[in-house]
Amino acid sequence: HIFGVIAYRRYHPTRGLFPKWKFHYDIEKDRYICPNKQTLTYSTTDRKGYRSYKSNPEICSSCPLLENCTKSKNHQKVITRHVWEDYKEKIRRNRLSVSGKTLYKKRKEKIERSFADSKQLHGLRYCRLRGKRNVSEQVL
Template identity: 50%
Template sequence: MRNQKPQGFFYLDHRTVDAKYNFITDTYITAGNVHDAVPYLERLAVQKQKFEFPVEAVALDAGYFTGHICKTLNEAGTFVVMGSRRFKGGNTKVPKRLFTYVHSMDAYACPMGCKLSYATTDRDGYRHYKSRPQDCENCPLRSDCFSAKSKQRSIARHIWEDEKEKVRANKRTPSGKKLYKLRSQTIERSYADAKELHGFRYARRRGRKSVQEQAYLTAATQNIKKMALLLSRRT
């Protein structure tokens, strides 16, 4: 199971809603141990094909913040905003954020101005940058920057980190802030209504197929009620 999730046998509903009317456009059930980011791009493609509409912008929580999703959506011309992810652990005294990446040199600059040059790329797609041992030997930050057993500082950067930085920049724009704020009024409210008003907190039958049927019926009920409410306001 994922961190901060209850232990046991559960299902996850990967749901998509539109930002204007909060209609549920897709609901997809997986086992509880499937990460949110795994089915996302496939389900987005299904919706594009089914409804034949262009996806202009999306707002996602931090669970979807992967290089692959950022790269795919950026290349599609979709405006993306996502929640920030905070990772525990690592070097707290001289953290990675104090190191500046210089695109023109494809290298990092440490807080003291020394260069960390590219060394290698691992199988997970991370490029590793390392400092020179002679630069770190007499550095005043030496004891806090890395362990006594090491001779140099190493920084890892994913090959699609630039795509993730574009998404981070989107969230800092006025339109990005407005779009991300809508999440609490749209998708979060949709889940809350399903759980509190439509018995969606528990699976009524066992098996993914049966739970998927329950998800379809719940989503259809919510959409019909929303349609009726919208039509009543227009008359």
């Protein structure tokens, strides 16, 4: 029962190509649907937890939206989705809600302020040594 609100990174898609949010994810069938109503089916999961969804290159080669979709030479679009993406979307919705926006504003007063104090007042702007163990000794 924790209401999570986490900072976000701005997503910078490749110019001229459709961003990932233009592709609809079908939860029931575990697939993506492109703007031209073609499916991208599940292919594999890598070691970092990203699931790959690939289009059919035979269908994509004759698609009128191909130039806006992919630059690959084999005419295949690949989209990756993390195995925890459902939870990430839930946190994203929390951040955009009214109570999430109120809570996110307090971040600069609580968390960011303590980091700023550590850097400015306690000499933690730069570390003299490398590695987790050595940095821990410097902090202590």
